[in-house]
Amino acid sequence: MPRRGSLLGRLPPLADAERFEALLETPCGRVERIVSFGHASPPGFWYEQAEDEWVLLAAGSATLAFEDGTKLTLAAGDWIILPARQRHRVDAVSGDAVWLAVHLRTGQARDQQQDSGNAG
Structure with a gap:
């Protein structure tokens, strides 16, 4: 059975931090x-991921x-590609x-993810 949902529906309640929800995860991403x-x-906090990231601001x-x-302002509908290791x-x-x-x-990022998945 296919899994479905709404990106803007059923938002979590207000919280003390951002809420992250995995919608799909595979060895590729x-x-x-x-x-x-x-x-x-x-x-002082910086994101610096091992993976390339495509981000869409869907609302807000x-x-x-x-x-x-450099600073970049995004509006709803804007997207950006953040290369791996881009702080x-x-x-x-x-x-x-x-x-x-x-x-x-x-x-290497995929190989590291697969290795960590097999370690357990």
Whole structure:
């Protein structure tokens, strides 16, 4: 039976932190919904993932900051590709932000994920 849902439906209740929900996960990557409640990244915190990431801001608004000082403001419907190891943070985000993130595992990142899955 196919699994289905609504990206903007049945949002979790307000929380102290962003909520991450895996919608699909395979050895090649992960698709997740992220619901932000106005929570920006903590001071000094940087995301630096091993995977390439395609991110769509489906609702709300946000500003991403990059290690080189660049800032990028996103509105609902905007998307960005973040290469693996691109240090970034959420500088500001609206209380109604919903993201769709696609993490693509290629080469070494996929091999590391498979190795960690087989270790248990």
